[in-house]
Amino acid sequence: MTHVNLMNNYFNPNLVYTKKDFRRLFWMRCHVFERVLCDVQQVNPYFRQKRDKAGLSGFSPYKKVTVALQMMTYGSSAESMIETHGMSKSTFLETLQQFCVTIVQVYKDEYLRKPNQEDLDRLLRKAEDRGFPGMIRSLDCMYWDWKNCPTK
Structure with a gap:
């Protein structure tokens, strides 16, 4: 799923899928996803949009958070997502690792406590x-x- 498809399907004003579809796929409401995305971008530069040496855009923050959530939510392996998302196995695994570390860092005081x-x-x-x-x-x-x- 390219960044453009992801945005058109779930995030742009004339989205293809409903809010109910979003919640079913992501197991959260869109505003929660947007908050998590914003929070991880502020803390970890890995989740900010970058360009490579050729000037091409790297994977979008939306895509990185989406694949990390899908791997966690559905227990998807990196191999099973290569065709649909176009990332390498190592990029999937790095994205998941960066996401988990960042989530703990951002939310531990509020949600990961007694x-x-x-x-x-x-x-x-x-x-x-x-x-x-x-x-x-x-x-x-x-x-x-x-x-x-x-x-x-």
């Missing part, structure tokens, strides 16, 4: 509103009695 009391209260309220009171300590459901629980 929950505080405010977080726990918010999660408890959300779970209770959905009919699951007290779910924080039983997220794995091991404390539930299942009437038809399969046993060995």
